[in-house]
Amino acid sequence: MIHIFKTKLLLLSRQPASFIIITVIICAFAYVLGLGSQSKLQIGVYSDLDDEKTKAYMAEFERIPQTEYILFSEEKAISLVEEGEFEVAVHLMLDGFELITSPDFMDAPLISNELTTIYSRLTQEEAILSAAPINKHDEVEKIIGEAAVHPSFHINYSSFTNDEEFVWDSKLHSLFGFSLFMVIYTVANGVYPIIMDRRMRIWDRLTISAIGKTEIYMANILYSFLMGYLQIVLVLSIFHFGVGVDFYGGFYYSLLLVIPYLICIVSLSIFIASVASTPGKFNAIIYGMAVPFAMLGGAYWPLEIVNSDVILALSNISPITYGLELLNGATINNSPFGDLIQPLGVLLFMSVVLMGVGINLMERREV
Amino acid sequence: MIEVVNLSKNFKKVTAVDQVNLYIEPGEIVGLLGPNGAGKSTTIAMLSTLISPTEGDVLLNQKSILKNPSDLRGVLGVVPQEIALYQDLTARENLQFFGSIQKMAKQVLNKRIDIVLEQIGLQNEPKKLVKHYSGGMKRRLNIGVAMLHEPKYLIMDEPTVGIDPQSRNHILKTVKTLNENSNMAIIYTSHYMEEVEFLCNRIYIMDKGRIIASGTKEEIKAVLSSENTVHVKLEYHSKGFVNDLLEQPMLSNINAKEGEITFTVAKGMDFLPMLLSLCEKNNVILKSFQVEEPTLEDVFLHLTGRALRN
Numbered sequence: 191m192i193h194i195f196k197t198k199l200l201l202l203s204r205q206p207a208s209f210i211i212i213t214v215i216i217c218a219f220a221y222v223l224g225l226g227s228q229s230k231l232q233i234g235v236y237s238d239l240d241d242e243k244t245k246a247y248m249a250e251f252e253r254i255p256q257t258e259y260i261l262f263s264e265e266k267a268i269s270l271v272e273e274g275e276f277e278v279a280v281h282l283m284l285d286g287f288e289l290i291t292s293p294d295f296m297d298a299p300l301i302s303n304e305l306t307t308i309y310s311r312l313t314q315e316e317a318i319l320s321a322a323p324i325n326k327h328d329e330v331e332k333i334i335g336e337a338a339v340h341p342s343f344h345i346n347y348s349s350f351t352n353d354e355e356f357v358w359d360s361k362l363h364s365l366f367g368f369s370l371f372m373v374i375y376t377v378a379n380g381v382y383p384i385i386m387d388r389r390m391r392i393w394d395r396l397t398i399s400a401i402g403k404t405e406i407y408m409a410n411i412l413y414s415f416l417m418g419y420l421q422i423v424l425v426l427s428i429f430h431f432g433v434g435v436d437f438y439g440g441f442y443y444s445l446l447l448v449i450p451y452l453i454c455i456v457s458l459s460i461f462i463a464s465v466a467s468t469p470g471k472f473n474a475i476i477y478g479m480a481v482p483f484a485m486l487g488g489a490y491w492p493l494e495i496v497n498s499d500v501i502l503a504l505s506n507i508s509p510i511t512y513g514l515e516l517l518n519g520a521t522i523n524n525s526p527f528g529d530l531i532q533p534l535g536v537l538l539f540m541s542v543v544l545m546g547v548g549i550n551l552m553e554r555r556e557v
Numbered sequence: 558m559i560e561v562v563n564l565s566k567n568f569k570k571v572t573a574v575d576q577v578n579l580y581i582e583p584g585e586i587v588g589l590l591g592p593n594g595a596g597k598s599t600t601i602a603m604l605s606t607l608i609s610p611t612e613g614d615v616l617l618n619q620k621s622i623l624k625n626p627s628d629l630r631g632v633l634g635v636v637p638q639e640i641a642l643y644q645d646l647t648a649r650e651n652l653q654f655f656g657s658i659q660k661m662a663k664q665v666l667n668k669r670i671d672i673v674l675e676q677i678g679l680q681n682e683p684k685k686l687v688k689h690y691s692g693g694m695k696r697r698l699n700i701g702v703a704m705l706h707e708p709k710y711l712i713m714d715e716p717t718v719g720i721d722p723q724s725r726n727h728i729l730k731t732v733k734t735l736n737e738n739s740n741m742a743i744i745y746t747s748h749y750m751e752e753v754e755f756l757c758n759r760i761y762i763m764d765k766g767r768i769i770a771s772g773t774k775e776e777i778k779a780v781l782s783s784e785n786t787v788h789v790k791l792e793y794h795s796k797g798f799v800n801d802l803l804e805q806p807m808l809s810n811i812n813a814k815e816g817e818i819t820f821t822v823a824k825g826m827d828f829l830p831m832l833l834s835l836c837e838k839n840n841v842i843l844k845s846f847q848v849e850e851p852t853l854e855d856v857f858l859h860l861t862g863r864a865l866r867n
Contacts, residue, residue, distance in 0.1 A: 193657040197643070197650075204645040204686075391637035394607050395702070398630045399658040 191401070194409035198383070202417075208379050209417065216372045216425050221433070223364040231257050233301070234267035234279035247282055250312060254304045280305065358492060359522050361435050363514075367489030369425050370448075370513045371480065373418045374455055378476040380414030381459035384552075385469050407549060411456055418452045440521035447520045447530065450537040451513035457541040458509065461548035487511040512537045558582050559604070559629070559710060559742075564613035566599050573599040575766040576613070581742050583709060586732070588757030589746040590853070596766040597746040598638065601714050604744070605635045634708035638715045640695045641702070644688035648679050648698050651687060652705055659706040669705055677701040677731060693724020700728065704735065711735075712744045717752060729755055750853045760853070764861045777856050784809075784821045786851045787828065791816045792842035801835045810858045816844075821855060 202209065233251075237244040248259045259280075262270065267279040268290060277295040281288045287305055291298045315334050322330045387393040396406050423445060429435040437444060459476070466472035484490060486501060487510025496502055505511045512533035519525035519533075559581045566574040574596045581587050591597050602608045604615060606626035614621050615629070622629040642651050649670060656666040674680040677697040687695060700716055713732070717725045733756060736743055747753055753760055760777055762770040770777050791798070799813045802820065807828060811820040822828050836843045851859075 193654060197646070197654045200650065201643060201645050389639075391639045391641040392643070394605075394635065394637060395641050395655060396658060397607060398605055398626075398633060398635060399655070400631070400660040401658050 191405040191409045191412075194396075194401075194406065195413055198409070198413045201383075209376060209421065212372050212376050212379075213421055213424060216368050216421070217428060219368045219372075220365040220425070220429065223360075223368070231278070231297075232276055233257055233259050234270050234276045235259050235261045235282065236264040236267040236279065237261070237282035238284060239282050244282060247308075247312060250308045251280075251305065253308075254301075257301075358494070359436075361429075362437070362518075362522055363492060365426070365429050365435060366444075366514055366517045367484070367510075369422055370451060370487070370510045370517075371484035371489040373421055373452070374459075374476070374480045374483070376421050377414050377418040377452065377455045378459045378462075378472075378480075380417045381410065381456070381463050382469065382472060384410055384460075384463050385466065385472050388552075389469065403553075411460070411545075414456045414459065415452055418455065419449070422448050422452070438521045438524060440524070443520040444517050447516040447534075448513065450534055450541070451509060451516065454509045454512075454537045454541045454544070457544035457548065460552075461544040464548040464551035483508040483510050488514055509537060509540060558618060560616040560619070561600070561604060562614045562616065564600065564603055564610050564615065566596075566603060566608070567611045572766055574603070574610075577763075577766075577768055579761050579768065579771070581710060581744055583742050584736070584740040585758045586736050586743040586745055586756050588753035588760040589744060589763060590748070590750070590753050590760055590857070591746075591763035592748055595763040597763055598714055599766075600763070601635075601712055601744070601746060605633060605712055606630060632709040634703035634706065634711045636700050636703045636711065636713040636716050638718060640699050642687050642695065642698060645686060647684050647686055648674065648682065648690075648701075649684065651698065651702060655702045656705045661706060666705075669707070673701045673705055676704075676735065678727060691721075691724070693720045693727065696720050696724060696728060697731070700731065704741070707739070708741065710742045710744065712746075714746050715748070716745075717747070717749065725752075732756060750857070754853055762853075762857060762860065764857075769860050770856065774853065777853060778851055783824055784851060785824055786819060786821050786849045786855045788847045788849065789818045789820075789832070790844040790846070791818070791836075792844055795839050795841045798835060798839040798841045801839065805831060807831070810855060812858055819855070819858075821851060821859065 235244070235248060235251075237247075239247065244261065248261065251257065251259050262279075264281070267276075267281075270276040271279050271290050271292055274292060277292045278298065278301060279290040280301075281290065287309055289298055289302055289305075318334065319327060319330055384393070387396070393406075397403065426437075426441070426445065430437055430441050462475050462479075463472055466475055486505045487493075487508035488496075488505065489510050493502065493505055493511065496505075515533040516530055516537075519530045523529075561577055561579045564574055564577045565572065577596070577600055579587070579589075589597050589600065599608070603610045606615075606622060606629055609623065614623060616622070617629045617632070620628070643654070646654065652670045652673060653666065656669065661669065671680070677700060679694060679698060679701070682690075682694070687698065690698070696716060700713070703713075704711060716732075717728055720728075729752060732743060732745070735741055743756075745753065745756055754774060757774070759773055760771065761768050762777070794813075794815050799811070799818065802808060802811055802813075802818065807826055808820045808822055811818065813819075832846070833843070835841075
């Protein structure tokens with residue numbers, strides 16, 4: 191088995207383009223759709239406060255995720271909102287702030303709430319500081335700083351969840367979706383040599399050699415699986431360690447839970463190799479099947495936003511559906527293991543059936 | 558000795574091989590001759606344990622190998638008709654891989670690789686990728702891979718298809734030398750009559766899934782021992798002339814191809830006046846004619862009524 195495996199690696203090293211291109215495509219699509227497309231909400235700012243205070247307030251506002259603050263004159267800020275270039279502007283005043291929004295801006299309460307929280311904290315700190323003697327300002331500022339880092343009470347926010355609730359992280363979804371979708375091609379590329387070997391009669395040479403059929407199949411299956419797994423590990427690692435995508439503490443767990451999905455895709459590829467008699471047919475089936483599987487499985491958009499009962503029913507046949515359930519369960523949903531048994535079971539069932547039928551059909555096909 | 562006993566293979570309703578019997582003794586070269594679709598490759602596939610027969614048996618030293626093919630596989634090398642090599646590996650890498658799956662010890666394998674590369678004349682280019690080889694070089698390596706583990710029986714399925722005459726001669730000489738030096742028995746299938754005549758001690762002629770003649774070259778040619786083969790060359794092809802020839806009772810096995818016509822005629826029969834008068838009648842210019850002893854091709858034509866390469 192090791193000889194076949196080593197030779198496959200040697201052949202891959204001579205023709206690595208396909209593996210590299212697919213890896214780059216996954217990274218590019220996941221980045222563009224998950225990260226790059228998320229533009230920040232631009233908020234115009236005009237202020238009655240002095241420059242130093244305005245800058246300090248704006249620096250605090252920047253902590254609100256996905257927002258960006260730009261200082262303008264009052265006329266300019268208001269005209270930007272009036273002309274529809276900005277959806278919202280904020281007027282900083284000594285005793286509070288006011289929001290100027292376009293009529294269809296729906297997030298005004300959210301922004302207002304966030305700004306109020308920051309404004310009250312800063313006003314409170316100023317009040318504390320002004321109440322203290324001038325010579326104690328440094329000491330008070332230090333205490334306030336420490337209190338911010340080590341507060342007396344830790345407050346955790348949590349929400350009640352139920353089956354209807356939809357938790358969504360576009361970065362993770364794009365990353366998982368495109369990884370699971372594109373890795374189908376990598377795994378299929380690993381299985382493709384079986385068809386070529388059979389066609390070129392290399393398979394016959396392997397069959398009548400001193401090694402058994404089990405070893406031949408094991409080597410091919412292991413190679414396809416490891417190619418897919420290596421690619422997934424590579425892509426997820428780039429986004430986790432390089433880009434800084436938050437896996438909600440489930441990075442290594444997701445690397446573990448992607449294994450059943452990959453086994454299922456290897457089995458599916460073996461099955462297709464058994465029914466497709468030529469390399470052309472194999473490629474046509476793989477390419478024709480992967481995209482619908484990705485669409486039905488929720489790789490492009492979350493299934494939770496799909497209303498069609500037909501599409502939701504069809505999504506049950508796509509391994510990507512279950513792969514995404516597992517990866518979301520390992521990360522954003524933080525699901526208990528019991529909730530993952532169902533997708534895990536379906537993937538393993540598909541693997542056993544497809545692999546069994548596939549190898550059987552392959553062995554039955556004669557000269 | 559390998560024996561094939563009443564071997565048959567049906568694919569759905571088609572009988573590809575029908576009650577074939579043959580044997581191969583150690584050290585001999587046996588030819589399996591027949592046109593495309595005669596059932597040679599299917600017979601070879603059953604003989605090399607790649608597919609199981611519908612009926613019949615394959616015996617190695619009088620023991621059936623159908624249930625336990627590993628005994629035969631251990632002493633068998635197969636040269637497929639296709640170039641069964643990895644194109645992105647070098648000759649040495651291919652030999653190393655196919656040797657390693659025969660579980661050959663590393664040192665033995667490396668020695669054998671050097672010997673085989675020399676035998677097939679590729680010792681000077683072992684580091685070139687196979688995809689950059691000429692057709693003839695690929696064919697030679699295809700053979701080299703099969704003889705790496707020194708099998709006692711080597712099955713060669715049309716090993717010279719699609720190559721230039723120079724490479725073809727090299728392969729034929731290699732096969733002959735291999736047989737003489739190593740006592741390796743060779744089963745050689747081909748539809749090139751001259752290759753089989755050059756190489757083989759005994760010949761089986763197959764057509765439509767059946768063995769229609771077998772024996773040594775001389776025994777098979779004796780089928781037509783009372784006849785001569787006449788090759789006629791005309792200035793141009795004439796359908797009328799061929800039709801007139803077909804009507805002549807003294808001629809048989811008439812095969813016309815453009816300006817060349819071949820037929821057999823009983824020894825001592827004076828066919829020349831008839832030939833000249835038909836030329837004159839059809840306004841055909843006779844360029845040349847040659848009377849020869851019958852070849853295997855003529856025997857095949859006689860037995861099947863059609864030319865071997867049809």
